[in-house]
């Protein structure tokens with residue numbers, strides 16, 4: 001991946017356009033325009049672009065690689081602290097838009113041997129797809145006495161080269177995770193196979209939304225089982241139409257290098 005080419009003006013335009021399209025899709029699905037949370041995926045972003053996005057008022061950021069998270073979480077935290085101290089002195093008016101705290105999301109495959117470093121850095125792990133990873137996270141959460149919020153990633157389309165638990169095994173994994181004391185099962189995540197036409201993703205998103213309702217109906221995860229993370233730059237509008245309330249958007253904001 002090369003250096004992103006998005007200029008500051010282009011990033012704020014792309015951000016505004018994306019928010020509008022997200023809101024319009026939410027309304028098409030019969031929900032308020034602000035019903036969908038956007039995770040800005042920063043894997044192709046430069047550090048100053050991440051800061052710019054936060055300055056625009058954006059609070060949810062996602063990374064797919066553990067190493068990037070380990071660099072970027074403290075980098076941005078330090079920047080925000082410094083900015084806060086300066087604002088105290090200068091009484092900066094612009095400060096109102098900036099969120100007090102950003103929330104980081106781990107969206108990519110998480111190796112068990114990285115779980116211990118990553119769990120304390122993020123607010124939500126989108127990509128739990130095995131019992132062994134769940135058990136590792138439970139052990140970490142138990143030791144820290146700090147619940148870990150997570151989504152189960154489901155491989156709806158059965159792509160062999162992608163992560164995610166197989167569809168027939170998903171409900172059982174959900175029940176097992178739900179029984180673990182220090183894990184909080186917040187919902188499901190899925191990815192559609194790559195396609196030029198976003199309509200091709202619709203059946204995948206529909207199936208994932210059905211599974212989400214099914215798990216919910218059975219009471220697995222309880223009241224806080226309420227996150228359906230699906231849709232990326234190429235297909236987020238279709239995902240929202242099918243019920244996503246979290247989308248993960250990278251290249252539509254930052255370019256893809």
Ligand SMILES: *Cc1c(COP(=O)(O)O)cnc(C)c1O
Nearest residue numbers: 041064107232233248249250251
């Ligand atoms: C990279 C990535 C995204 C964002 O993809 P874009 O097409 O750049 O929007 C979303 N989800 C996951 C899991 C990713 O790895």
